[in-house]
Amino acid sequence: MSLNIVLPSGRLLNKSKEYFIKSGIEIKEPEGRKLTNINDDYSFFYSRVFDVPVYVENGIDIGICGLDVVLERNNDVYIPLKLPFGECRMSVIVEKEKDLDVSKMEGYTIATKFPNITQKFFDSIGVKVKTIKLHGAIELAVKTGVADAIVDIVDTGRTLKENGLKEIENIKDISSVLIVNRISMKRKNKEIKEIIKNLKEVSI
Ligand code: PRP
Ligand code: MG
Numbered sequence: 001m002s003l004n005i006v007l008p009s010g011r012l013l014n015k016s017k018e019y020f021i022k023s024g025i026e027i028k029e030p031e032g033r034k035l036t037n038i039n040d041d042y043s044f045f046y047s048r049v050f051d052v053p054v055y056v057e058n059g060i061d062i063g064i065c066g067l068d069v070v071l072e073r074n075n076d077v078y079i080p081l082k083l084p085f086g087e088c089r090m091s092v093i094v095e096k097e098k099d100l101d102v103s104k105m106e107g108y109t110i111a112t113k114f115p116n117i118t119q120k121f122f123d124s125i126g127v128k129v130k131t132i133k134l135h136g137a138i139e140l141a142v143k144t145g146v147a148d149a150i151v152d153i154v155d156t157g158r159t160l161k162e163n164g165l166k167e168i169e170n171i172k173d174i175s176s177v178l179i180v181n182r183i184s185m186k187r188k189n190k191e192i193k194e195i196i197k198n199l200k201e202v203s204i
Helices: 013-022 049-057 067-073 115-124 139-143 158-162 182-187 189-200
Strands: 003-008 036-038 042-047 062-066 078-082 088-095 109-112 130-133 149-154 165-174 176-180
Touching: 003 013, 003 049, 003 189, 042 049, 049 062, 049 067, 049 176, 062 067, 067 078, 067 115, 067 165, 067 176, 078 189, 088 139, 109 115, 115 130, 115 149, 115 165, 139 149, 149 165, 158 165, 176 182, 176 189, 182 189
Parallel strands: 003 042, 003 062, 109 130, 109 149
Antiparallel strands: 036 042, 062 176, 078 176, 088 149, 088 165
């Protein structure tokens, strides 16, 4: 039975491809600006990372994306495997001169690409905040004074350093994950279990 797999364009793409190739699944480069790569056994699709769990919830068999995206979009997908790349953390970030902790942020405005995760975190510590959803370069929101803090991904820490910012709380450790459509997990159980088994044995 043929399987559909959606891979994230952007920074996780190369590792995602390498990971499948090392597990024995051939992926050819898509030609030009084509977003699909279809052969007899597998169909590969390339989408924005934020849309990967949406495709998987709605019918694509398998996908790779960051855990941050799955938690933010809250799609109903099965997560059988944490993958050994894309490790980073999601943190609350403020200007480095500020002496602040998250318990004292009642009424603050927080800019983020992840408003659901942000609200959930602040709800969990009983602090009411306002979130502003942005789509990238979130650091700019504190630099311009549009927000008091941001919630964003920290990887090497370089962006923080170069923009005079610091982390005051780590909300969640993140990595990339394999996600599977819940119906496919039943209908194509044998094929998908085989893929999971092979992927588990890959080291990158
Ligand atoms: C991500 C994230 C941080 C930065 C962290 O941004 O939003 O800004 O990378 O990485 P670092 O700790 O290694 O500096 P990205 O480059 O993906 O762009 P975007 O925020 O504009 O989407
Ligand atoms: Mg950024």
